[in-house]
């Protein structure tokens with residue numbers, strides 16, 4: 001079946017104005033998702049409570065849709081504000097003891113690095129790191145030699161947000177669990193394009209953003225907690241929704257008499273006022289991509305990423321800093337141009353050529369994300385932009 005790229009792109013008008021290659025930060029929403037999402041958002045915003053109640057079922061539908069996407073149980077799903085939220089909830093709620101070790105990957109986003117630092121500084125947790133390599137077997141070896149009997153939790157990215165390297169997540173999870181550690185896989189750069197199968201991955205926790213590759217509402221994320229691990233976490237943040245409905249609040253002065261149970265499932269992490277329109281937007285975004293076909297989307301992303309790597313590698317002075325093998329990487333591509341800093345290149349690609357991407361500090365370069373709607377036409381415009389920048393390395 002041919003991939004209906006033209007029809008897909010017609011549903012995203014911004015793609016006619018800009019070369020959009022930043023799904024690793026935030027995706028652009030299709031109009032056919034945006035219109036019903038905005039409609040629900042508007043009703044709630046304009047009329048408040050009773051309009052919210054009318055769309056409250058959207059929360060359940062969203063949990064079900066996310067569960068289908070990552071093949072987990074519905075009670076394992078929590079919808080969060082972003083990818084970081086889920087990581088912070090797990091690491092902040094895990095019963096670490098002083099001297100425990102937290103082992104993190106070598107190319108982590110602040111979503112993992114900052115909570116790790118906070119645990120190190122305030123709770124006496126030792127943080128250790130293992131390097132990511134181009135060859136997943138080497139990454140696994142680096143992981144194995146960093147694992148110790150004191151490792152309580154391992155937290156790492158399924159795909160690096162800096163280089164697009166893919167980690168051998170399933171093997172890392174199995175090795176860590178064999179030593180008694182719990183494992184958090186950060187799926188911010190995989191959920192929405194890769195077939196992320198929670199049971200097959202075997203992880204204890206999986207987190208991800210919904211506004212990146214899924215092109216869902218901005219400010220939405222996914223947290224999956226294995227049902228056997230739910231009660232082990234002591235939620236660091238709680239509020240309305242965290243406990244079962246019959247909380248005996250009048251007995252707060254006699255806590256020993258309070259036998260409140262956590263809300264069933266991972267929704268205990270969804271405390272306080274939630275906006276069901278956001279849940280609806282996420283459900284619609286996932287349905288939109290499922291309607292196109294996940295296999296077709298994945299084939300398309302692999303094909304265009306491979307093609308772009310070859311085109312960039314053929315330009316003199318351009319270095320591709322992502323593994324050539326798609327199975328060891330992802331639709332993310334980090335590249336550098338000799339003589340230009342990543343930050344300047346990123347600025348010029350946007351200011352002079354309307355290419356949306358992001359700069360990377362280490363390895364210095366620019367990160368491109370090939371989304372489900374990225375086309376060869378985008379690549380033609382990108383390559384022309386890079387060539388123009390190379391011809392005039394310092395703008396007049």
Ligand SMILES: Cc1ncc(COP(=O)(O)O)c(C=O)c1O
Pocket residue numbers: 024025082083084085109111112157159160161186188189208209210221
């Ligand atoms: C690997 C990785 N983890 C976590 C995050 C944080 O996601 P969010 O911006 O949704 O909090 C990002 C964002 O770029 C990421 O790339």
